[in-house]
Amino acid sequence: MYSFKNDYSEGAHPRILDKLIETNLIQQPGYGEDEYAKEAKAIIKRKIANELASVYFLSGGTQTNLLVLSFLLRVHEAVISAKTGHIYANETGAIEATGHKVISIDTINGKLTPDDIIKTLNEHALAPHVVKPRIVYISNSTEIGTIYTLLELQALYGCCQENHLLLYLDGARLGHALTAANNDLSLSDLGKYCDVFYIGGTKNGALLGEAVIFNKPELAMDFEYAVKQKGALLAKGRVLSVQFLELFKDNLYFQLAQKANSYAMQIAKAIKEKGYSFLTDSTTNQLFPILPKSLIQVLSQKYQFYIWKEIDHDYAAIRLITSWATEEEQVVNFIDDLKTFR
Amino acid sequence: MYSFKNDYSEGAHPRILDKLIETNLIQQPGYGEDEYAKEAKAIIKRKIANELASVYFLSGGTQTNLLVLSFLLRVHEAVISAKTGHIYANETGAIEATGHKVISIDTINGKLTPDDIIKTLNEHALAPHVVKPRIVYISNSTEIGTIYTLLELQALYGCCQENHLLLYLDGARLGHALTAANNDLSLSDLGKYCDVFYIGGTKNGALLGEAVIFNKPELAMDFEYAVKQKGALLAKGRVLSVQFLELFKDNLYFQLAQKANSYAMQIAKAIKEKGYSFLTDSTTNQLFPILPKSLIQVLSQKYQFYIWKEIDHDYAAIRLITSWATEEEQVVNFIDDLKTFR
Amino acid sequence: MYSFKNDYSEGAHPRILDKLIETNLIQQPGYGEDEYAKEAKAIIKRKIANELASVYFLSGGTQTNLLVLSFLLRVHEAVISAKTGHIYANETGAIEATGHKVISIDTINGKLTPDDIIKTLNEHALAPHVVKPRIVYISNSTEIGTIYTLLELQALYGCCQENHLLLYLDGARLGHALTAANNDLSLSDLGKYCDVFYIGGTKNGALLGEAVIFNKPELAMDFEYAVKQKGALLAKGRVLSVQFLELFKDNLYFQLAQKANSYAMQIAKAIKEKGYSFLTDSTTNQLFPILPKSLIQVLSQKYQFYIWKEIDHDYAAIRLITSWATEEEQVVNFIDDLKTFR
Amino acid sequence: MYSFKNDYSEGAHPRILDKLIETNLIQQPGYGEDEYAKEAKAIIKRKIANELASVYFLSGGTQTNLLVLSFLLRVHEAVISAKTGHIYANETGAIEATGHKVISIDTINGKLTPDDIIKTLNEHALAPHVVKPRIVYISNSTEIGTIYTLLELQALYGCCQENHLLLYLDGARLGHALTAANNDLSLSDLGKYCDVFYIGGTKNGALLGEAVIFNKPELAMDFEYAVKQKGALLAKGRVLSVQFLELFKDNLYFQLAQKANSYAMQIAKAIKEKGYSFLTDSTTNQLFPILPKSLIQVLSQKYQFYIWKEIDHDYAAIRLITSWATEEEQVVNFIDDLKTFR
Known part of the structure; x- marks a missing residue:
């Protein structure tokens, strides 16, 4: 996990x-x-x-x-x-x-x-x-x-x-x-x-x-x-x-934040490309994508995140946060798992 | 210092x-x-x-x-x-x-x-x-x-x-x-x-x-x-x-405290041997010796400590604290400086 | 007033x-x-x-x-x-x-x-x-x-x-x-x-x-x-x-309250009969009628009350309160002034 | 009482x-x-x-x-x-x-x-x-x-x-x-x-x-x-x-206070004449006389007051307070009871 x-x-x-x-x-x-x-x-x-x-x-x-x-x-x-x-x-x-x-x-x-x-x-x-x-x-x-x-x-x-x-x-x-x-x-x-x-x-x-x-x-x-x-x-x-x-x-403080943002934006891009929308228009290291519950179910096998808000019968918003310590490999994995979901 | x-x-x-x-x-x-x-x-x-x-x-x-x-x-x-x-x-x-x-x-x-x-x-x-x-x-x-x-x-x-x-x-x-x-x-x-x-x-x-x-x-x-x-x-x-x-x-926690006490007791012993008394009967790492102000003056050239309380025209109580990080060499120095005072 | x-x-x-x-x-x-x-x-x-x-x-x-x-x-x-x-x-x-x-x-x-x-x-x-x-x-x-x-x-x-x-x-x-x-x-x-x-x-x-x-x-x-x-x-x-x-x-406590309510209900009845509505469905001594601002203007020449809430360009809600000490004569006057407004 | x-x-x-x-x-x-x-x-x-x-x-x-x-x-x-x-x-x-x-x-x-x-x-x-x-x-x-x-x-x-x-x-x-x-x-x-x-x-x-x-x-x-x-x-x-x-x-406020003080001073005078002392040097409407417990015992049959402080085996201080509403007759009675105590 x-x-x-x-x-x-x-x-x-x-x-x-x-x-x-x-x-x-x-x-x-x-x-x-x-x-x-x-x-x-x-x-x-x-x-x-x-x-x-x-x-x-x-x-x-x-x-x-x-x-x-x-x-x-x-x-x-x-x-x-x-x-x-x-x-x-x-x-x-x-x-x-x-x-x-x-x-x-x-x-x-x-x-x-x-x-x-x-x-x-x-x-x-x-x-x-x-x-x-x-x-x-x-x-x-x-x-x-x-x-x-x-x-x-x-x-x-x-x-x-x-x-x-x-x-x-x-x-x-x-x-x-x-x-x-x-x-x-x-x-x-x-x-x-x-x-x-x-x-x-x-x-x-x-x-x-x-x-x-x-x-x-x-x-x-x-x-x-x-x-x-x-x-x-x-x-x-x-x-x-x-x-x-x-x-x-x-400039360490800003380098670290920049890195966190960058990971978040990579994930956000993948989510958008997949056709999903967001609860809020975040441009920083916190994302609130609205995803199918079936996808959330799949992702939660490998990743921890908050279920933020019930949207409707089929969708919920989750919260994803990246940081200076986030591993690039995990970001890549997450995006892959997202892309391969159908 | x-x-x-x-x-x-x-x-x-x-x-x-x-x-x-x-x-x-x-x-x-x-x-x-x-x-x-x-x-x-x-x-x-x-x-x-x-x-x-x-x-x-x-x-x-x-x-x-x-x-x-x-x-x-x-x-x-x-x-x-x-x-x-x-x-x-x-x-x-x-x-x-x-x-x-x-x-x-x-x-x-x-x-x-x-x-x-x-x-x-x-x-x-x-x-x-x-x-x-x-x-x-x-x-x-x-x-x-x-x-x-x-x-x-x-x-x-x-x-x-x-x-x-x-x-x-x-x-x-x-x-x-x-x-x-x-x-x-x-x-x-x-x-x-x-x-x-x-x-x-x-x-x-x-x-x-x-x-x-x-x-x-x-x-x-x-x-x-x-x-x-x-x-x-x-x-x-x-x-x-x-x-x-x-x-x-x-047992690290107690070893560290024991070390601090030990340094304090060495200093206390030297103070007593020198004939000075204490404001309180401490057996731990805080000492409150009552010293001649002239001695306090000498010690304060090399050591930092609190002047705790005015006792009378010639004497004051100071507070000395030791810790796990106190350097043995400084304890020895302090005792030497005390002993050589006259 | x-x-x-x-x-x-x-x-x-x-x-x-x-x-x-x-x-x-x-x-x-x-x-x-x-x-x-x-x-x-x-x-x-x-x-x-x-x-x-x-x-x-x-x-x-x-x-x-x-x-x-x-x-x-x-x-x-x-x-x-x-x-x-x-x-x-x-x-x-x-x-x-x-x-x-x-x-x-x-x-x-x-x-x-x-x-x-x-x-x-x-x-x-x-x-x-x-x-x-x-x-x-x-x-x-x-x-x-x-x-x-x-x-x-x-x-x-x-x-x-x-x-x-x-x-x-x-x-x-x-x-x-x-x-x-x-x-x-x-x-x-x-x-x-x-x-x-x-x-x-x-x-x-x-x-x-x-x-x-x-x-x-x-x-x-x-x-x-x-x-x-x-x-x-x-x-x-x-x-x-x-x-x-x-x-x-x-039973004094309840007699006094009853009297206050009674005055309020008399006023409420007159307001309803005049065709005006209320902000809240009060059955006690506080009324919140929604009245034409022109009527409010007229009433405020003779009576004090709170303008409670702007409703729209022409209407506002006011608050009227009666009590054990309210004078019957004033209730009658108020109702008369209401009725004669056009 | x-x-x-x-x-x-x-x-x-x-x-x-x-x-x-x-x-x-x-x-x-x-x-x-x-x-x-x-x-x-x-x-x-x-x-x-x-x-x-x-x-x-x-x-x-x-x-x-x-x-x-x-x-x-x-x-x-x-x-x-x-x-x-x-x-x-x-x-x-x-x-x-x-x-x-x-x-x-x-x-x-x-x-x-x-x-x-x-x-x-x-x-x-x-x-x-x-x-x-x-x-x-x-x-x-x-x-x-x-x-x-x-x-x-x-x-x-x-x-x-x-x-x-x-x-x-x-x-x-x-x-x-x-x-x-x-x-x-x-x-x-x-x-x-x-x-x-x-x-x-x-x-x-x-x-x-x-x-x-x-x-x-x-x-x-x-x-x-x-x-x-x-x-x-x-x-x-x-x-x-x-x-x-x-x-x-x-001048009502000061007349009332003056009256209270006056009663207190009458009582204080009687206490002093009787040879008793006071806990505090009050010149106002609160008195703290130090009285024999036997006298306190007698007085407490007819008057209410606080036992303020134990002084020794035989004596205690009490608190006496007068006010604008104190009855002159009761002040007289109290002084009499004090005087006749032996």
Whole structure:
């Protein structure tokens, strides 16, 4: 059995493990004060073209989301998210557990638009009987594989700024978004057109780790207290910083994402050629093909993946995910098995 | 400069890194469902002689404490801790942030007794105007290096059971406690004489990781939801389980702690021989010697450590910590520097 | 200007004020231990035919909802509500502020059905990545004036019991529900076919006050701690208990609700006769007629009410509410103004 | 039996009930928007000589404390209180339940000094491992009957301002403080030398109600959302505003407190003349005399009061409280019974 279930089935990229070994016995201050953190933060700030930014390394996506949102929201404030948004659908009420409502919005493609925001604000006008929207949460790539264009991001950020809202971008799969064929966003756009975002490591080559970036340092003031309070401050912060140092000291982070996308697009092409359609218009490493159940049955003999959604009596959508660690041979096999199905 | 500041200045024990490399590319289910987790949990349950226990791997001590306590406490319930307890003194209000008061108790040696508990219960009799004590939190070894004897633990647990209280033991440095010269507790006693405890990995050889054990599985029912909700469920749970597998598959965990203690005791012996006293009666890897400020000044030229407490005009207490990674040569140097001071 | 905006525009029914005066200087224990509380609780338990129930008096609906739900839910558990439910739509995230997600469900008439519940459970199967539904929240009458029948309530409660869910009924306007023409529920059914419910006083004659009833006393164990902790334990608890004593010592509570319904039905009849329709099929004291904007314009010269919803270019729905204190003369005037509109 | 147990054994001052009746059937907007609220707020702002202040009416002291503190504190911030402070000792962890640590300080007389504050700040220097003190909470009169002088309040406020701390004053018994014989503070000092304070109604003649005042309106921005969210926004806000209107439209509030103090001082004088001492140096309506247990035994045949503290084998301290409703005859009786004891 080979798994296309997710992009965290393996450990870390070998270069990361090598770097952990190389630095292993060098004494360092604890709690994120290590020299690797300083170095990695400097590199990231350079790459996003925002030297004033504040960067922190955290362990996972849910942890990052709940920390950022609970830190920035006051008691009566809420966050707006697509219904497919990770904070709404997949985090066991993590945001609500910090005391804040997640206002959910139906979308076609997992993306929010200025119109969605304006409509939501209008629906929350009856102060003080409703929560006060304060943050807009988006993911790029989204949880269903789609990506934001530069124009879309700029429009959304503009809308946020006009309405006293903060824009927070969940970049659990930011590498995959920025290396998609149809992408026109760069890291430096992220440093400009949102208030806070994070660069996901866990799903793109790291053992664990996300780098959260506050583009406006005043928003980050005292954030380290919150990190400690929520149990997210690692004694050996080096575990995270060394990995980001290795991923960003050259282009490794994007190479890995590019590879994952490439495998996904090969599979997508084969699926299309076979005449099947997709639930979502993904251009990244998550695919949601709608396949005959008989084919799904055949594939599930050799491959692991999620059955995503019942479509009708004969068809269902599945989720296929590739990663930096996906084996080319398995991609070829999968495509072959697809082609030979009749 | 050599650091005796803490026991997390280095990375992981080399055997752990080797194991991470060895298992790195083997596909595994995410979120703690990997085969290494199953194996490591089985070993731990065997070693604590409690096959019914529920074991979870988490990333750090504060995370573990806040997860266990917030999961077990109802809204109006509180936890009792020594004033020196990590949850009271060093976790940025992590427990209060989950909604619960930490009732603090002055102690001489960082340890709680049945008398402390009874007194606290009496002081919280005026229901419903006061919180209801429900959990007793202790650390072994304590934050000031002392340890509990079997009799002390049994007495405390008996008191808890008689008073409808749960006993939770923070084992961030449990290895050091169980390998202290004056220790008479075993892992299997821990599996018996408390309700929940954790075995600390971060401060004893792991990159990161704590193994929390619910001795009564009914207390752990649904705990995985809480782990996810608080951002503590690693996508690549293997990062934690592989380390515990390596630490516990033989006696590595205790060998490492034993080594740290041994270095500390060598230093302690030299300090005593020099005629200095200690703030606390530590038999583990944390020492709190009271030294002339002139000596502290000399030592701080070559070694890093915390100035713990001003004693008087001429003396201060410092904190020295050794670990599995402490270099023998540096211990020898330190003792030499101590001896030659006049 | 006369207000049909809500059912809390006036103070208390005169009999309640008289009773407050009569008992005013009699010394009583504080914090809900007064003799009036004992007496009022006994009467209520008799009327709901559940002598084992636990009764508490609280100040308002949002306070009651957040107290009951946060007390009964564990950290990872959630409550299911109609989208029109007060806890979802009108309480400024009060439930989320206590750490719990409100799972919202689209409904036609503001009521939940067993099918809704089963569907929601199925959508929350991916443990531990989603919250765990634990309580079903319903209102009777609903926020849009509709009511539950006995069969509907029994079916819902049966479904809850089969699925390890608690059923909680918000009775802010329970009096109006139980005195509606099409009602077949009695107070004693409430004492049987849900786990917790409350009888609303504020919207039916009291100055303030809601009586929350735990049908199963074990659910209420320690509830008084939570009441105090959330700032809901009045030093002079008599303020609440005296009012409920007066409302329930005879049939006053239902007489007042009946009167409010009667006025509403008179208005509804006139609206129907005029040929207008309604947004919801209300049989209680809240009406949502869809009227020509020109008529709304005319009415708003003399009466206050909410413009509820834009329907189209020419029509909008308004909300009209009557109460025990509504003046008959104003009802007559309103109907006249309606009839003479052309 | 006559009760000296507290100052909330009776209902409201008759003038308040009269006013409730007088205004009872006049329609008013709900949720604190009634005209009585406007009027009462204007009067209060004039009396505290701060026209810019923001005033809100709430139901009780614990509710007020938790609302103000949770609204003003960010997640990692804490409040400093005397160990005798109501928020630390008597509110069932209400503040911690909103996520914030209450840092407690031992005091002799229930009052905090600039030295206490500076010491606490020094003890919380190890960021980010400790909470960040942000608010200083004091009570006037204190929970043990003592009061602050103008100089003390000014010194404390100065210290707060120098250290980026807010000063919040709990005035549950502010009337009693400001009418004490040794008082030199006025309402207008309160409007100047703290950031937020509240004027207690419940313990001084109101059925229920506290008026919270933000001296700096920017601190109160959006506070009404929090009031609603925590279940503290009464639909019939008039219940509170009418009472404060009556209490403050002339000098009634202070007359009532003055009367309570006067009774207490008569009793205190008799106790002193009898040769007994006091646990605290109260000049307000709470007395803590240390009496022979045999005398306590005698008194408890006719009067209710709290046994406050065991002193030794023969003596205990009791708490006696007088109020606006205390009957003069009972004070005379009590003094007689005291005098005739031998």
